[in-house]
Amino acid sequence: MFRNKFFIITLVFLLFSSLAFADLIDEYNSAKKDLRYIEKSRRVSRQSYILTAEKFYKIYAKAPRSSLADDALYLCAKTYMKSYYRFKNKNDLTNALKYFRLLAANYKSRWAADAYYKAAYIYYLKKDYVSAKYMIKKLRAKYPRSSKVKDAKKLLAKIEKNTKPKQIKSSVRKTAYTSNNSKNVNIKGIRYWSNEDYTRIVIDLNKPAKFEKHWLKKNEKLNLPPRLFVDIYNSSVVGNIPEVINVKDGLISRIRWGRFKDGVTRVVLDTISVKEFSVFQLINPARIVIDVTGEANKSILASRRNNSNKEGNYSDTLASVFGLKIKTIVIDPGHGGKDPGCNYYGLKEKDIVLDVGLHLRKLFKENTKLKVLMTRDRDIFIPLEERTAFANKNRADIFVSIHVNASRNRRAKGVETYVLNVTKDKSALEVAAFENQATEKSLSDLQGILKDIILNSKLEESLILAKSVQDSLVYHIKENSLGVKQAPFYVLVGAKMPSILIETGFLSNKVEARKFATKKYRGEIAEGIFKGLMKYINKYNGR
Known part of the structure; x- marks a missing residue:
């Protein structure tokens, strides 16, 4: 009896499917x-x-x-x-x-x-x-x-x-940032974040420096591994930086530094299985960033898996015809701590976006089984380069940076969503300069390097994600749409996943500022972002 019912239901389904396809x-x-x-x-x-x-x-x-x-x-x-x-x-x-x-x-x-x-x-x-x-x-x-x-x-x-x-090649392969000051560049520290297939190294400086990067293949005669090194001119090391820093993450075995020749400090990365790398400089504060990706050594991977504390298991959803599985989201509330962001009418950007980010995390936890991480969940300062490194280290599938805009024109209003790219748009450069705490001239310098980095970024996917979130947010909060734009935001540089930066409105606009002051409106912003993200996620997870 059950078999007959199942057969009839299947037959009816096939019949309706064929009719629908015929239509x-x-x-x-x-x-x-x-x-x-x-x-x-x-x-x-x-x-x-x-x-x-x-x-x-x-x-x-x-x-x-x-x-x-x-x-x-x-x-x-x-x-x-x-x-x-x-x-x-x-x-x-x-x-x-x-x-x-x-x-x-x-x-x-x-x-x-x-x-x-x-x-x-x-x-x-x-x-x-x-x-x-x-x-x-x-x-x-x-x-x-x-x-x-x-x-x-x-x-x-x-x-x-x-x-x-x-x-372009010159600006990428032999990056030359020169300081107006003839005094030495001080190398203040070396930091890194890593997992088995991604490492970000940051060399902290007291001011911008002239530097060159080089890649050396494996030297079997001298038993030397492949090496990436950066020569920093007119520099010296200050503070207690270990001369050898052991990493052993499957990509980099160690970081070491030394005096290469008079006035030149050489920072060397002894590599294991590096496939690609990029080196660029950021300012305010000055630092050289090295991003390394590749396929990690299997034995090291196995060892790390056995020794690490496993987090909760997140079951894979059925991949759609688009071939993507989204499991991990990183929410990045902009600014924080000593960096308030824009500040108008007694409101600070850092507080607004943190509230929106916490509400967004709550929506994900209550409505999905996705893993949701935040770059900050309290009022603390986190450098821009650490935010993307955090997302890469945790193998995020989406990175969302939340901000509030400001303008000298107090009538400016509306929502705009950005992806990482070079641009000639003056207004976009002004927004990026503020969020980067940089000058437009320094952004112009950075764009030459970005041309190379962006060719390997998730630009295509980021644009689709940005459109989905922009449309949803504008519809949900009934606000003016300024569209999807492209600009060189530091916080998006080096992201290995689709990544966007949302400017949720203008705090400099008195009418919009009144809205931002209410808990209800911040919640509505979070819901608009959530629905836009879920539309993208459901599409690519095959739902």
């Missing part, structure tokens, strides 16, 4: 017919293209795992692209980019390689050459045999003509 095919063919018509017609408006593109998107949204989903998403993006060519409206170009990027990130189909190429081409049209190079790199890495690789090489050649690669 989907009809909608798809109808949208294709519309596209063919408007392409041939001379008297159609831009709105006709938009309506057709929306038809294709609805087909994708109804069944993102169906065999038609990637086709519909591709034609949605292509329709916007055709509209741009015909009417030269930049909004169409932006929409085309959004959907090509969505397709490339989420599907491994015949259209994915072309979507990467077209996204790169749109970035090229927008003169965002860093993002264009990033898309080309992803295309060549994921689809090396695609015919689009040849087109991508031609596009890359055009990009190189519009940039100055030699200058």
Whole structure:
């Protein structure tokens, strides 16, 4: 009897599924017919293209795992692209980019390689050459045999003509930050955070320094391991810094320093299994940051697992067609302790964002089984570089930094969400300069280095995450949307996971400040962020 009921239920389910898919095919063919018509017609408006593109998107949204989903998403993006060519409206170009990027990130189909190429081409049209190079790199890495690789090489050649690669290379490979003061640079300390596949080392200085980085391969004759070293010019070590610091985390065996030659201090990293590294300098306070990633030695991994105290087990959820599993979230309430952030009308940014962060953690704990960590859960100061290192060390899948904005224009209001990237946007640079406690000139110096780092970052995923959170927060608190933007925020540099920085409003605006003063509004901000994060998480965890 039970078997018969099960058979009938299965049969009914299959019948409805096949009917639903048949309807989907009809909608798809109808949208294709519309596209063919408007392409041939001379008297159609831009709105006709938009309506057709929306038809294709609805087909994708109804069944993102169906065999038609990637086709519909591709034609949605292509329709916007055709509209741009015909009417030269930049909004169409932006929409085309959004959907090509969505397709490339989420599907491994015949259209994915072309979507990467077209996204790169749109970035090229927008003169965002860093993002264009990033898309080309992803295309060549994921689809090396695609015919689009040849087109991508031609596009890359055009990009190189519009940039100055030699200058970029110089700023990255031989970083030269010079101080206006001729006195010695004092090396005050060496700190590090690590796990089996990531290490961040910070060399604390009293002021910016000129330095060079070098990589030496393994020397079997002298029995020397592969080494990364940084020469810091016109410097000397002050304080009690051990000459040898044992790390033994699977990537770095030890850190050591010594006097290389007159006026030059050499800091050496003896490596075990390093795959990639980046070296950059931050200011206020001055420090050199070294990020190292790679595949850890299996015996060391096993030893560490046996000796470590295991935290609670977090069961894996079913991975979606997008191939991602999100299990760990790091919430970063900005500023703290001696750093109040912006300060208006008796309110301090550090207090507001801590309250929002604690409320956000509570929402995750009450409604999900995800692991949630905070860079700070009380009023303490944490350097910017420690926050990302904390997320990397704990293998976070998402990093969210929460802030409140301020402006000289007291009428400025609204919400904006940032991802890490270089930018020429003056207003974005002003926000980054404040959050970084840096000058715009120092940010300009940093952007040359970031061009290299960003090519290996989670820019693509971060943009999708930022859009989800931005839309949700704006909808939830009924506030003005300033959009998703890109800027060089120190706190996001080196993140190995999708990472965003949210400016939840303007404390300098008296009306918004009154809202920030209430517990209720802070809770609403947390709920808006939570719902945006969960929309992203559920999508990529296959729910």
